Amino acid sequence: MKMNEGVEWALHSCVNLTWVDGDRAVTAARLAAFYELPAAYLNKQLQALARAGILTSTSGPKGGFRLARSPERITLMDIVTAIEGPEDAFRCTEILRKGPGGDPAVDYRAQCLVSQAMGRAELAWRRELAGQTIADIKASVEAAYPEAPERTRKRLTE
Numbered sequence: 001m002k003m004n005e006g007v008e009w010a011l012h013s014c015v016n017l018t019w020v021d022g023d024r025a026v027t028a029a030r031l032a033a034f035y036e037l038p039a040a041y042l043n044k045q046l047q048a049l050a051r052a053g054i055l056t057s058t059s060g061p062k063g064g065f066r067l068a069r070s071p072e073r074i075t076l077m078d079i080v081t082a083i084e085g086p087e088d089a090f091r092c093t094e095i096l097r098k099g100p101g102g103d104p105a106v107d108y109r110a111q112c113l114v115s116q117a118m119g120r121a122e123l124a125w126r127r128e129l130a131g132q133t134i135a136d137i138k139a140s141v142e143a144a145y146p147e148a149p150e151r152t153r154k155r156l157t158e
Helices: 005-017 028-035 039-051 076-084 114-128 134-144 147-158
Strands: 056-057 064-067
Touching: 005 028, 005 039, 005 064, 005 076, 005 134, 028 039, 028 064, 028 134, 028 147, 039 056, 039 064, 039 076, 076 114, 076 134
Parallel strands: none
Antiparallel strands: 056 064
């Protein structure tokens, strides 16, 4: 499975926004400049996060993006789903139906052992992402790089 790079950008942007005062918005251009990303493309990812209720978006001279809810209530799965969509990574097309002994009356999505194995793997992956929050990542970053919050806050707000 390959996620688009917008997932990585969105995850980092959300973590960075945790260190900005809650009432202060940060523009897409400023968030993009932090990692030298294309602002227009990052803005599309941020808009997807806003549509999903992860960020709020404000227009105008003091406009930009900020977290819409606490970092403890934003899972990594929330962000992946906002960017990639809710579809499963593996999609069974029921090729067994066309193979030797295939039966048009059988639901091969339920019967196929390959489909079942991939479904279990998908569920494990989704559970892992749903079990981690932006607050968890924030805490890990702060433990490993204690200077990161202040450095990030300064770069995004000055």
